[in-house]
Amino acid sequence: MTVEAKSVPVPVIVASEEMQAVRRRALRRQRLNRGMIYVVAIALAIWIILPIYLIGSMALSSPAGVRTYPKAIFPFTDISFDTMSFFLQSEGILPGVINSIVVALITLVLSTLIAAPAGYAISRYIFPGRDFYRLAILGVRAFPVIVLAVPLAVLFIRLGLFDQVHSVALMHTALTLPTTVLVIGSVFASIPYELEEAAMVHGATPLQAFRRVIVPLVLPGIAASAIFTFVMSWNEVFAASILTLENRTLPAQVLNALNKSSPEFQFAGGFFMLIPSLIFIFFIRRYLFNMWGQVTK
C-alpha cells in the first residue's frame, strides 16, 4: 500500500490527509482514553481518601460536633482538638500509646537484626536448602497467625511473661519476621555483587567492602522495611489483646473499651491509630514494590 502510494504522486496527498485524519482520531481517542483513566484514577483516589477525610473531620471537631446529626458533608467547620485530647486523656490510652511504641520498637529491632543476615544469605549465596528456606518463609507468612496467639499466651502465663510488653513484642517479631526477611533479601538482591567485588579488587577486605560499600546502599531499603515492621506491629490487635490484660497496647486498649465508650472516644481513637500509617507509607512508598515484588518470583 505504502509503496503504491509513493509511486503515484497525487494519491500521496490524499493518503497523507487520510493518515492525518486517522492519526488525529487516534490521538483524540488516546486523549479520551487517558481522560477516562484519569476519571477512574480520581474516583479510586476519592474512594480511598473519603473515609480518612470523614473520620479526620470527626476527630478534629468538638465533642458536640461529633454528636450532631445530620452530619455536614463539608465538615471542618469548627476545628477543635477537644475530642482528640479527650481521647488521649481517657484512662489507659497514654500508657497504651507508650506500650504500643515500645512493642513496635522492640519488634523492629529484633525483626531487623534477625532478618538482615537471613536476607543477605538468600540473596547472595547459592546453597542446598535455599529454595526450601524461601518457600518455608513464604508459607509462614501466609499462615494464619491467629493460631499462634493462644498457645503463646498459655506458655507466657506459665513462664510468668504474661501481660508484659516484651511478650507481645516477641509474638509480633514472629509475625513480621518472614516479611522482613523477604524484603531485606530483595533489597540486597538489588545491589550488584560486582560492587562488593570491585571494592575488594581495590584492596578492601570482605568486611570492609560490606561495611563501606554495601551498607550505605542498602540502608534506605532496610530503613523502609523497618518502618513497615513498625507499622505492622502498631496495627496488630488480635495477638496484643490476647497476650495482655493490664499492659495493653493502644489497639488492644481501644478494642477493649469499644463497647463501653462514647462515639468521641471511638472516632478519635480510630483517627489516632490511622495517623502513623499515613506518614510512614508516604516515606516508604518507593520501596513497596521491592517488598512485594520478591514474593512472586
Added chain:
Amino acid sequence: MNRKRRNWTPYLLLLPSIIYLALFFAWPMARALSLAFWKEDARLSLRTDASFTSPTAGSLPQAATVAILDTQGNRIAAGTETSAITEVWYRMSAADAEGAAVEGWVLGDRVRVDEESDGVPTLGRIRAVRRSGADPQTSVYVEPGSTRGEVAARLDAQTEVNILESATLEVWYQISGVDENGQTLEGWAQSAYITRGEQDPSSGFIQRGDSAEWTLDFIRTMLSDRFFTSALLTTLLITLITIPIQFVVALIMALVIQARLKGNLLFLYIFSIPLGVSELAVGIVFFLIFTERGYLNSFLQGLGLIDHTITFISADTRPWIIIAVVLAEVWRATSIVMVILVSGLQAVPTELLEAAELFGAGFQQRIRHVILPLLKPSIQVALILRTILAFQVFAVVMAISGGDIVTTLARETFRWYSDEIRNPNMAAAYAGLIMLISIITAIFYLRAVRTQQELAA
C-alpha cells in the same frame, strides 16, 4: 549475585531466623493443635484408700456426678513435701454467741488471721459467708480434716478466735460414680478435684481430673456451639464476596498505575495508604459511616432520599452489617493485592502489550489474553495471601457490630480466650479450624493453577 562459593556461612546467617521461627512459630502451631485435642484434666483416678500410695481402683471422667460417701483428712507433718492438695485447719478457742467457751478445729479458709507471732497465727476472726443460701455460721469440729465429722459448736461470722495450733491435712473424699461404660466405681480422691453440692453436700461432681487424654470433646463443643454455624458461614460469605471485588478493584488500580499518568506517584501513594492502616481503625471508620447518626444517613437525608434515618446496624439488619464489613475489607485490603499485581505487571514486557495492540487487540482482549495469563503467578500469591487473611477477619467485625450479631471464626477464637472466659482449648479448636480451611484453600488454589498449566501444556 550468587557467586560466593559454597560454605557454611549462609547457614550461620539463616540460623537466628530459623531458631526464632521454630520457637515462636512452629512450636506454638503444634501446641495449638494439641490444645484442641488434648484434655489435660480429662479423668480422675480413684484409689482404694485415701493415700497416693494405694492402688487405683479405676477412673471417672471429668464432670461426672458423684456421691460423696465419706471424708478423711490425713495429717501431714509440717515441712514435708506432698504432691497432694492440702487444707489448713486451726485448733482454736473462742466464745460463742451465748458466751460459752468453745474449743475445736475449724477449716483454715473460714478464718481470717489478724495476728501472727514468728509466722505462726495467733489471733483471727471467723469470716463472713457471702454466698447466698449458704450456712451463715461456721462449724467447729472435734477432729480436723472432715467437714462431716462431729460438730463441737457453731460460731457466727466475725467471732474472735485464739488460734492454738494449726495442722496441714491432705483431704480425701470417698466417692462413687458411674463411668462411661455404665459401671459404678467407688474409691478415694483428693477433695480439690471435686466440687460439692451447695444444697446437698453428700453429692458433687468431678470438677477436673488428674490425668490427660486425647479427646474430641472440644471439637464437639465447638460444633454444637451456638455461634459456630453462624461464624463459619459468615466468614466464608465475607471471604467469597470480598475477594472477587478486591481483585477487580486492585486490577483496575494496577492498570491505572501502569498507565503512567501525570501525578502517578501521588496516585500510587494514595492507593497504598490502606496498606498501613490498622484493621481496627478501618472498622471504626466504617462504623462511623453506617451508624444510625452517621454519614450514610446524613448523606441520604441530605439528598432527600429518605425521610428518617435507617438503622443499618442492629440485630435485624445482618445483611447491612455484612455489607459494611465487606466494604471495610475491600477498602483495607485491596492495596496489598494492588501492590502485588503492580509488581507482577512491571515484569510484563511493554513490547508484548504494544505488539498485542498493533495486531488490533482491544483493551479487553489485551487484559484477557496478555495481561491476566502473565499475571498468573502474582494473582496466585495474592489470592492465597488474601483469602487466608480474609479468614481471619476480626477487628473490623468487632468495631462495626460489637462481634455478636455478626460473628466470624477469629472473633470466636477471641471470645473463648477473652477476659470473661479463658478457655485455651476451645480457642485453639476454633483457631485450628481457621488453619484447616486456610490449608485447604491454599492447596486448592495451587492445584487449580497447576491443572490449568498442565492443560495448556
